[in-house]
Structure formats: structure tokens, C-alpha cells
Amino acid sequence: MSEDPGPGPDTEYILPVRWTDDAGLEELVDYLRELCAWTRVTVVDGSPTELFTRHRALFPPPVRHIPPATGSGGNGKVAGVLTAARVGDAERLVIADDDVRYTRGQLAVAFAGLDDAEVVRPQNFFTPLP
Numbered sequence: 001m002s003e004d005p006g007p008g009p010d011t012e013y014i015l016p017v018r019w020t021d022d023a024g025l026e027e028l029v030d031y032l033r034e035l036c037a038w039t040r041v042t043v044v045d046g047s048p049t050e051l052f053t054r055h056r057a058l059f060p061p062p063v064r065h066i067p068p069a070t071g072s073g074g075n076g077k078v079a080g081v082l083t084a085a086r087v088g089d090a091e092r093l094v095i096a097d098d099d100v101r102y103t104r105g106q107l108a109v110a111f112a113g114l115d116d117a118e119v120v121r122p123q124n125f126f127t128p129l130p
Contacts, residue, residue, distance in 0.1 A: 010090050010091040010092055011039040011040065011090050011091075011092045011093075011094070011111045012039060012040040012041070012042060012084075012088050012090035012092070012093050012094070013035055013039050013040070013041045013042070013093075013094050013096065013107070014042050014044070014080075014081055014084040014085070014088075014093055014094065014095045014096070015032075015041070015042070015043045015044070015095075015096055015097075015098060016043075016044045016046070016068070016076065016077045016079075016080025016081055016084070016095075017043060017044070017045050017046070017047065017055075017080070017098050018045070018046035018047055018076045018080075019045075019047045019051055019055075019098075020047070020048070020051075021051075022051060022054065022055075024098075025054075025055070025058065028098060029058050029059060029060070031101055032059055032060055032063055033060045034104075035102075035107075036060050036062040036063060038104050038107060038108075039094075039107065039111070040062075040064070040088070040090060041062065041063045041064065042063070042064040042065075042066065042084040042087070042088060043055070043059065043063055043064070043065050043066075044066055044067070044068050044079075044080035044081070044083045044084050045065060045066070045067060045068075045080075046067065046068045046076050046079070046080060052067065064087070064088075066083065066084075066087065067083075068080050068083045069082070069083040069086065077097075081095050091114075092111045092114040092115075093114075094107065094110050094111060110122060
């Protein structure tokens with residue numbers, strides 16, 4: 001059995017963020033580094049200027065790090081997603097929150113689901129259950 005080739009070149013991971021502090025930034029940077037080996041990554045960052053600048057310096061170079069477009073509509077997350085969708089050209093998009101962590105295999109399954117569907121909505125799974 002051959003190894004899973006992963007998500008592929010027509011995929012993109014979109015992460016809208018708007019942080020007021022950088023708690024958890026180091027762990028996010030490590031995760032983004034992993035993601036960049038699997039797929040294109042866009043972070044739309046609505047954080048204050050000081051934090052945005054720090055994020056740009058720390059995010060791995062392959063991450064497309066951009067502010068939300070002015071007048072994108074919706075709340076912060078919606079504006080971030082719409083901004084990323086407009087600047088990207090990937091056929092299959094995974095939109096995630098900053099507390100979501102996919103493994104390579106899980107991300108491949110999410111992208112593969114888009115081969116036969118317009119939208120795939122993963123279910124949160126809590127362990128241990130609350």
C-alpha cells in the first residue's frame with residue numbers, strides 16, 4: 001500500500017484570526033509549519049498592528065499572511081474567509097478556527113470529501129467528552 005500523497009496542489013487551508021494577545025502563538029507557528037508541508041496556507045489576520053507585525057515575523061515563510069480586506073462584509077471571521085477566498089485560486093478550501101488541529105491524514109480526508117461535494121462540514125469531537 002502506498003503512502004497517502006496528501007491534499008495536493010489544488011488545496012488551501014484558510015485560517016482567519018483576530019487576536020488580542022499572543023497566548024498560544026508558538027504552538028500555532030509550529031502547526032502552521034507542518035501545514036505548509038501539506039497544503040497552501042493563508043492566514044487572514046485582523047489583529048492589532050503590533051500583533052500582526054509579530055505574527056508576520058514568526059509565521060513560516062510559505063504562509064500567505066494578509067489583513068482582511070476593507071469592506072469584506074460580515075463579522076471578523078467571515079471577512080477573513082471572504083478575503084482569503086478572493087485572493088486564492090485553489091479548488092478545494094478548508095476553513096478552520098485557530099484552535100483546530102488536523103493531522104495530515106485528517107486534512108487529506110477533508111479535502112477528498114470536496115471531490116464529490118460542494119461543502120464538507122466536519123463535526124467537532126471532544127475528548128474527553130464535556
